[in-house]
Amino acid sequence: MYRLMRYAARRRPWSPLLERTRPRLYNIYLYRQMGGAATSRGISFTSGAKILAKIVRVPAAAGGAVVAGIAYVNYQVQEAANYTQKKIDEATDWITGTASSVKDGIESLSTPEWLKGLLGSTTSEGQQRSHSERDEGSSHDTASQETAKQKSSNENGDGGGDEAALTGMAAAAATATMSDDDAEERVAATNAQMMLLTRKMIEIRNILQEISTGGGSRSLTRVQLPSIVVIGSQSSGKSSVLEAIVGHEFLPKGNNMVTRRPIELTLINSPDAAAEYGDFPALKLGKITDFAQIQRTLTDLNLAIPDSEAVSDDPIRLNIYSPHVPDLTLIDLPGYIQIAAADQPETLKSKIMALCDKYIAAPNIIVAISAADVDLANSTALRAAKRIDPRGERTIGVITKLDLVDPSRAVELLQNRSYPLQMGYVGVVSKVPSSFASRTSSGLLSRFSGFADGGDIGSAIAKNEEAYFGRHPVLTRALIDADGTGQQQVSLGVINLRNKLMHILERTMAKNLQPACDAIHQELEETTYQFKVEYNDRPLTAESYLAQSLDSFKLSFKEFAGKFGREQVRAMLKSELDQRVLDLLAQRYWNRLDEEPDLSVATIDDTTIKSVLRPVSELPSAPLEDVYWHRQLDACVSSLTKSGVGRTSTTLVSNALSGEMEHLVNSGAFKTHPYVKTIVQDATMEILNSRFYSTADQVENCIKPYKYEVEVEDREWTKSREHAFALLKEELRQCEAAYYKLQRSSGGAKKLSQVEKFVEKSCKGLVKTEDANEIYGFSQALIDKGREGLFLTKRADILRLRMQALKSKQCKSKDSKYYCPEVFLDVVADKLTQTAVLFLNVELLSDFYYHLPRELDTRLGHGLGPEKMESFAKENAKVRRHLELQERKQKLELAAEKIESVIAMQKTRRLQSA
Numbered sequence: 076m077y078r079l080m081r082y083a084a085r086r087r088p089w090s091p092l093l094e095r096t097r098p099r100l101y102n103i104y105l106y107r108q109m110g111g112a113a114t115s116r117g118i119s120f121t122s123g124a125k126i127l128a129k130i131v132r133v134p135a136a137a138g139g140a141v142v143a144g145i146a147y148v149n150y151q152v153q154e155a156a157n158y159t160q161k162k163i164d165e166a167t168d169w170i171t172g173t174a175s176s177v178k179d180g181i182e183s184l185s186t187p188e189w190l191k192g193l194l195g196s197t198t199s200e201g202q203q204r205s206h207s208e209r210d211e212g213s214s215h216d217t218a219s220q221e222t223a224k225q226k227s228s229n230e231n232g233d234g235g236g237d238e239a240a241l242t243g244m245a246a247a248a249a250t251a252t253m254s255d256d257d258a259e260e261r262v263a264a265t266n267a268q269m270m271l272l273t274r275k276m277i278e279i280r281n282i283l284q285e286i287s288t289g290g291g292s293r294s295l296t297r298v299q300l301p302s303i304v305v306i307g308s309q310s311s312g313k314s315s316v317l318e319a320i321v322g323h324e325f326l327p328k329g330n331n332m333v334t335r336r337p338i339e340l341t342l343i344n345s346p347d348a349a350a351e352y353g354d355f356p357a358l359k360l361g362k363i364t365d366f367a368q369i370q371r372t373l374t375d376l377n378l379a380i381p382d383s384e385a386v387s388d389d390p391i392r393l394n395i396y397s398p399h400v401p402d403l404t405l406i407d408l409p410g411y412i413q414i415a416a417a418d419q420p421e422t423l424k425s426k427i428m429a430l431c432d433k434y435i436a437a438p439n440i441i442v443a444i445s446a447a448d449v450d451l452a453n454s455t456a457l458r459a460a461k462r463i464d465p466r467g468e469r470t471i472g473v474i475t476k477l478d479l480v481d482p483s484r485a486v487e488l489l490q491n492r493s494y495p496l497q498m499g500y501v502g503v504v505s506k507v508p509s510s511f512a513s514r515t516s517s518g519l520l521s522r523f524s525g526f527a528d529g530g531d532i533g534s535a536i537a538k539n540e541e542a543y544f545g546r547h548p549v550l551t552r553a554l555i556d557a558d559g560t561g562q563q564q565v566s567l568g569v570i571n572l573r574n575k576l577m578h579i580l581e582r583t584m585a586k587n588l589q590p591a592c593d594a595i596h597q598e599l600e601e602t603t604y605q606f607k608v609e610y611n612d613r614p615l616t617a618e619s620y621l622a623q624s625l626d627s628f629k630l631s632f633k634e635f636a637g638k639f640g641r642e643q644v645r646a647m648l649k650s651e652l653d654q655r656v657l658d659l660l661a662q663r664y665w666n667r668l669d670e671e672p673d674l675s676v677a678t679i680d681d682t683t684i685k686s687v688l689r690p691v692s693e694l695p696s697a698p699l700e701d702v703y704w705h706r707q708l709d710a711c712v713s714s715l716t717k718s719g720v721g722r723t724s725t726t727l728v729s730n731a732l733s734g735e736m737e738h739l740v741n742s743g744a745f746k747t748h749p750y751v752k753t754i755v756q757d758a759t760m761e762i763l764n765s766r767f768y769s770t771a772d773q774v775e776n777c778i779k780p781y782k783y784e785v786e787v788e789d790r791e792w793t794k795s796r797e798h799a800f801a802l803l804k805e806e807l808r809q810c811e812a813a814y815y816k817l818q819r820s821s822g823g824a825k826k827l828s829q830v831e832k833f834v835e836k837s838c839k840g841l842v843k844t845e846d847a848n849e850i851y852g853f854s855q856a857l858i859d860k861g862r863e864g865l866f867l868t869k870r871a872d873i874l875r876l877r878m879q880a881l882k883s884k885q886c887k888s889k890d891s892k893y894y895c896p897e898v899f900l901d902v903v904a905d906k907l908t909q910t911a912v913l914f915l916n917v918e919l920l921s922d923f924y925y926h927l928p929r930e931l932d933t934r935l936g937h938g939l940g941p942e943k944m945e946s947f948a949k950e951n952a953k954v955r956r957h958l959e960l961q962e963r964k965q966k967l968e969l970a971a972e973k974i975e976s977v978i979a980m981q982k983t984r985r986l987q988s989a
């Protein structure tokens with residue numbers, strides 16, 4: 076049919092048939108044929124409060140309060156007559172709880188590493204200690220380090236390890252006498268216990284957070300382990316306080332409301348960490364030791380929220396690992412505003428309020444920041460806290476910028492009686508001192524590296540506070556009788572604040588421990604049951620799923636390779652060359668120019684054609700020595716052998732292989748995995764492309780001899796004679812089918828016959844073409860169909876004629892090749908095919924079958940990292956569900972194990988206290 080189209084296209088537009096692209100359809104047909112195809116807090120936590128106060132408030136008061144404590148004792152001596160015995164008792168209590176412990180704490184070097192750094196740099200008393208004290212201290216240092224080491228090794232082990240270590244610590248503490256050394260050991264052990272408990276609880280909270288993020292859970296919604304949430308108006312000093320606690324400047328700064336999303340900050344005390352660093356778990360950026368980089372990332376993440384929205388409740392999670400931070404979870408929120416700016420949404424004020432309200436809900440601990448230079452009655456943070464926590468049970472009031480108001484005014488503020496808080500108020504001067512900035516004049520980055528005495532901005536601020544509170548002893552009045560009843564605690568300094576937060580977090584988390592444990596167990600039971608029922612406890616990993624999928628793909632690939640071999644390539648290539656032979660026959664033999672209608676669009680000069688082409692009807696009777704027919708056949712053979720068989724055959728096989736690979740990835744194990752599909756397709760193309768040119772060249776070289784001479788054997792002739800006949804028969808069938816279709820589209824056989832006669836007459840000049848419509852009622856479209864009909868009729872006649880010739884005696888012998896060009900050209904096409912297939916099989920097919928599975932093993936087996944492997948596995952909805960349920964069960968088991976170990980620690984502490 077193809078040659079019908081080509082012929083017609085040469086003579087005139089032939090659009091309906093031209094749309095039929097035979098080779099493509101035929102190939103598709105061939106491929107398919109081949110099958111291509113944390114109860115209330117336990118005694119230990121409350122009764123241990125005094126011990127803890129000694130331990131933790133020590134450093135709490137250590138910074139600024141050491142001076143304040145000494146000043147307070149002097150003040151007591153001077154004003155003693157004015158106080159009742161009751162007051163003195165209260166004061167003594169307070170001293171026991173703060174000032175004495177301040178001293179103990181300062182002298183005690185059994186404090187955690189993160190506190191020692193600060194205390195060392197903030198306590199001038201400490202600096203003036205005698206060498207012997209230092210020596211004593213250094214031995215305590217060692218004790219502390221051992222404790223820290225023990226803690227660290229516990230953390231590396233499992234929950235049972237923690238418990239055993241802590242039981243050991245508790246036992247050591249239980250057998251201790253009350254000598255100073257023993258007391259210090261006890262302090263160290265308790266400190267380590269508290270740090271470890273807090274950390275464990277933070278870990279549990281994080282695990283539960285991940286589980287809740289992964290999907291709704293009825294039992295887990297009841298589990299609430301608290302975080303510390305920092306709220307305050309814009310520029311009230313929230314960031315400065317947080318940075319003082321962390322010891323680094325890392326939060327976004329700027330006038331254009333740069334805190335737009337909640338920043339969930341988890342501080343992880345890491346005594347053994349070689350360097351302080353942060354990481355954003357959700358971003359998978361790895362360890363970031365440059366805090367300026369952390370600040371830039373936070374700024375970018377915040378500013379990604381457009382001005383038109385201004386705030387978002389999507390939190391940014393940041394973990395900071397350092398030996399100088401306590402285990403804490405802190406959440407920084409956008410600052411409250413009074414009025415939205417022109418480019419901000421009008422609803423911004425209420426949006427921020429709603430976001431903060433969401434975060435300060437129970438059981439979270441509220442750190443309400445208010446600047447001393449703003450009337451506390453106007454403190455949005457305190458008003459919001461009062462609204463959500465009216466009894467002031469979960470709120471710590473932080474008054475910043477104490478240095479900006481007169482000390483007597485600061486005292487009034489710290490004694491805020493309008494909103495009494497059970498956890499009290501803390502006054503701070505959290506601005507980074509200018510001396511610090513000037514000593515690190517090279518800017519932000521240099522601050523991060525710390526200066527001279529190893530201080531960070533935390534120690535610089537603490538030193539500055541110590542000096543300020545030392546200059547203003549009147550502030551200590553606030554420490555004694557904050558609310559006139561001795562009930563409300565007031566402390567000074569960032570260090571106090573930091574310890575208080577740590578203490579409160581541990582206490583609040585402990586209260587929630589047992590209910591959390593119960594809920595985790597309930598959820599674990601449900602999940603375990605579900606996993607058993609749905610997946611029969613069958614473990615699955617992304618890796619094993621990938622391996623299975625790859626195996627299954629390789630199996631389909633092997634099946635395909637078994638079906639698509641040398642024979643199939645031969646059939647495909649022969650079919651292609653058959654079409655070329657038919658095209659050549661149509662061009663050089665199947666013309667009857669003497670009877671041909673005058674088709675209007677001629678692309679070559681008719682005279683030339685007439686002088687070159689002779690009707691094929693003359694062929695059987697042409698003299699044997701007729702050069703015309705010799706030249707015609709030689710030209711056809713030359714065209715066929717020089718038609719680029721190397722490139723054509725290589726392209727055919729490459730297309731067949733890449734098409735089949737596409738079919739396999741779209742229908743097999745990888746059908747729901749777009750990323751892996753691309754990998755398979757890329758590997759396929761790379762292998763095929765790398766062999767394309769060499770294969771094509773090899774084939775071309777090997778068929779070269781046929782360009783000069785083709786020798787035919789009798790059996791080859793016989794076989795080709797049969798094949799040529801079958802080929803013409805199929806061509807005739809297609810021709811007749813096309814004619815039948817044309818009849819139906821022209822209004823029937825009769826109508827088409829009338830139009831054909833008109834076209835014939837018009838060619839002979841018997842009728843005028845312009846009369847077609849007016850006189851005969853034939854539209855131009857009908858005339859075109861008439862021409863096409865005539866062409867098909869004559870082509871069918873020629874084909875019948877040639878079939879007869881092939882059957883005749885004349886075509887029986889190979890000696891009659893010039894009379895039977897169809898047979899001789901088939902012999903040539905067959906020889907070209909056989910030779911090409913030999914090389915295609917070795918150079919392309921076998922090579923591809925060997926290399927593709929190995930290439931996939933490399934790219935998929937070892938080439939995919941764990942993350943890509945997981946995302947690959949989760950592309951399959953069923954596998955995703957299986958993996959997620961399994962992960963949920965594993966996380967719950969881990970949470971249950973951790974929470975049980977924390978509860979066991981609690982029990983050990985109770986026994987120890989008893």
Ligand SMILES: Nc1nc2c(ncn2[C@@H]2O[C@H](COP(=O)(O)OP(=O)(O)OP(=O)(O)O)[C@@H](O)[C@H]2O)c(=O)[nH]1
Pocket residue numbers: 307308309310311312313314315316329334409410475476477478479503504505506507
């Ligand atoms: N004098 C003095 N200035 C302070 C103190 N604390 C913070 N500042 C300054 O107050 C300004 C605002 O402090 P930030 O910590 O950025 O306040 P913020 O609440 O985080 O501000 P936004 O993030 O914009 O809401 C900065 O210039 C600080 O240096 C302080 O105790 N004393």
